[in-house]
Amino acid sequence: MNSEFFNYMEMSPHPFLQGIVTHYRVKQMKLPDTLVFPNYSPVFQGLIFNLEELEDVVLLKKDHKDLKHKVYYVGQAVSPSYLFSSSLHLNLIAVNFTPVGLYRLTGIDLHYFTDKIVDAQIIFGSEINEIYEQILAVKGVVQGVAIIDDFLCRKALKFKKESKTCILTSLVVLNNDAARTNIKKLQQITNTCPKTLERSFKTEIGMTPKTFQRLLRFNQAKLFMHKRQKTDWWEIAVRFGFYDHSHFISEFQTFAGLTPTEYLGKIHYGE
Secondary structure (H helix, E strand, O other): OOHHHHOOEEEOOOHHHOOOEEEEEEEEEEOOOOEEEEEOOOOOEEEEEEOOOOOOEEEEOOOEEEEOOOEEEEOOOOOOEEEEEOOOEEEEEEEEEOOOHHHHHHOOOHHHHOOOEEEOHHHHOOHHHHHHHHHHHOOOHHHHHHHHHHHHHHHHHHOOOOOOHHHHHHHHHHHHHOOOOOHHHHHHHHOOOHHHHHHHHHHHOOOOHHHHHHHHHHHHHHHHHHHOOOOOHHHHHHHOOOOOHHHHHHHHHHHHOOOHHHHHHHHHHOO
């Protein structure tokens, strides 16, 4: 997969969606070959509107699933996966939710959607397909994004659930320093017991605080690797709070399905 595949246009949501949607992504391109999209467990929960029909879409994960939906909801990934399609055209609009975005918009327990990709109708009903048809009827992706933005604003106006203080505080702490923040420290800062914090994380984010901390640390280390021309594995292990080099490699393989060296080879050289 060449580097152009990972470039996209980014658009901001309406201010009313602050804390729910981080941004919209738009991607349009012709592909030289059939689509193989690797998902290396990024911190992403969101909607994907496929404006070009993706033929024979298959998700390769723990089990194989044929995906034939107009709009997908992508739950937080905690294991690597690949999407395969025979389509040679890519025309997508993605909605990037915050880690608690869908919970705040719907009140749905996100634990049921972790590591899954499902038909968005399960969450939003047939209305989401009506929005999809409206997007197809307009010219240009900017208008399409405006339709989605308006839809989500209307949803938020009717129902906008507030996150628990312990979750909001935990997200600030972990985003600042996931490497050196353990769960006991989170419990102390948020004044919660282990069961309360874990139950809140599972409901609003979809996983335990420990799993989210590990995932966030992995993504922070991965981003650091992207920015460096020369990579010192020991430096990364120490900087991001891994026990040692072996622990870093093991954690990276858990979320990416690749060693750090294999991952850099695919990203830098399009292997």
